[in-house]
Amino acid sequence: MDVKVSLCYLVLLLFSLSSAEDVKLVVKGVTSIAITDNNFICATLDWWPANKCNYGDCPWGQTGILNLDLNNKILTNAIKAFNPLRIRLGGSVEDQIVYQFGKQKKCPHFKKKEGGLFGFSTVCLPKKRWDEVHDFFNKTGVKLIFGLNALTGKKNSVEDKLNWVGNWNPKNAISLMKYTISKGYKIDSYELGNELCAEGIGARVDSVQYAKDITRLRHIVNLLYPDASRRPKVLGPGGFYGKEWFQSFLLNVAPGVVDGVTHHIYNLGAGVDKDLINKIQDPYYLSQVAETFKSVAQAVKEFTPWAAPWVGEAGGAYNSGSKDVSHTFVNGFWYLDQLGMTSTLNHKVYCRQTLAGGNYGLLNTTTFIPNPDIMAILWHRLMGSKVLLVSHEGSPFLRAYAHCSKKGPGVTVLLINMSNSTTFNVSLVDDMNLYPILKTRLEEDKRLCGKNTI
Structure with a gap:
């Protein structure tokens, strides 16, 4: 039979390779093991001002969002190349952003504030900037996720200053939505709040209260967007996974309230960790986070089966990433492996922190020239939504992932060599050759990934 296979092969040569290993790779094309969104690849843009610093480094x-040069041709062309790119506007200070709509007339700028959330004061999104952002995204074909301030109407608990209590006040958000609709601006998804779940980071909201708040957001979205075919999705909670908090939240939302259950991942640790480069190339370390992905997916399946798990933000190393590692080629070992791992574990979307900004941008902070991790565009173009099971009995330093190809019949395989001393001679085996009865049946069905493929 004809064989059509796309191979993405990543290898980093830090040392001389001294040995070779023959590996037989079995791609099981009988059925898919998971389904991703067609626009699985996503990137973020944050609110941070230029004076956001970590470890004496100010990389933003x-x-x-308020000062990005939307006329930069390199930035424009980078986004257009994905055709389309899903972009999430949000981040740590999302929950202290007010919008210059409705009764919100004053529009304050970012200011350092002792005792303020993440050290900054409340800041405003000007109406003019909202217009500029949408004009830019319309020209570049972006699918926009917009993170809403979830703390309006709330106040600090007397007993615990990290805990915010009270009902969400949606008036300012409703004014923004109504204006957005009146201008014909497209919103793919609204997300409520940033990192307010479980233990929280700068602030925390109780799981039952958050369920109540996001239910209110769903009612507002349904009311303002009566045409279900054009209605934005509702996402949340957009924070770090805590089993007890997440299960409580999911138990307290009715069917249809949330479309995507978003969680954040920074499994490499702090950006100043001197062991970062070794973690990135250690398959045993990288595999540890799989338990989180499995647990999130299982919770969603059990409590909100109508929804899907999303990685709403992932930058590898937190606190703006590593100035020596996060923007380099070696970071691709972590990034590509997580794309493969999360898609295998039934996550629909993966949002990389960031498109530009911090040390972990897909694009350079000042020039917008692509960093090596822009190779995610190959995933976007080649990997289809149907995820296939791949197995081999070789070294764990060889990672392998496979999907039905995105355009036309075929299978696309991603291979990652994490060893600095071994090359792998890989031969692909179609599981139809292992199971002739299944082969006959699937040939009649023209195969999962199309006719005449591996």
Whole structure:
């Protein structure tokens, strides 16, 4: 039979390779083991101002939502190349952003504030900037996720200053939505709040209260967007996974309230960790986070089966990433492996922190010239939504992932060599050759990934 296979092969040569290993790779094309969204690849843009610093490094420059150069041709062309790219506007200070709509007339700028959330004061999204952002996204074909301030109407608990209590006040958000609709601006999804779940980071909201708040958001979205075919999705909670909090939240939302259950991942640790480069190339370390992905997926399946798990933000190393590692080629070992791992574990979307900004941008902070991890565009173009099971009995330093090809019949395989001393001679085996009875049946069905494929 004809064989059509796309191979993405990543290898980093830090040392001389001294040995070779023959590996037989079995791609099981009988059935898919998971389904991703057609636009699985996603990137974020944050609110951080230029004076956001970590460890004496201030890597954000003019990449914040309020000051990003939307006329930059390199930035424009990078986004257009994905055709389309899903972008999430949000981040740590999302829950202290007010919008210059409705009764919100004053529009304050970012200011350092002792005792403020993440050290900054409340800041405003000007109406003019909202217009500029949408004009830019319309020209570049972006599928927009917009994170809403979930703390309006709430106040700090007397007993616990990290805990915010009270009902969400949606008035300012409703004014923004109504204006957005009146201008014909497209929103793919609204997400409520940033990192307010479980233990929280700068602030925390109780799981039952958050379920109540996001239910209110769903009612508002349904009311303002009566045409279900054009209605934005509702996402949440957009924070770090805690089993007890997540299960309580999911138990307290009715069917249809949330479309995507978003969680954040920074499994490499702090950006100043001197062992970061070794973690990135250690398959045993990288595999540890799989338990989180499995647990999230299982919770969603058990409590909200109508929804799907999303990685709403993932930057590898937290606190703006590593200035020596996160923007380099070696970071691709972590990034590509997580794309493969999360898709295998039934996550629909994966949002990389960031498109530009911090040390972990897909694009350079000042020039917008692509960093090596822009190779995610190959995933976007080649990997289809149907995820296939891949197995081999070789070294764990060889990672392998496979999907039905995105365009046309075929299978696309991603191979990652994490060893600095071994090359792998890989031969592909179609499981139809292992199971002739299944082969006959699937040939009649023209195969999962199309006719005449591996």
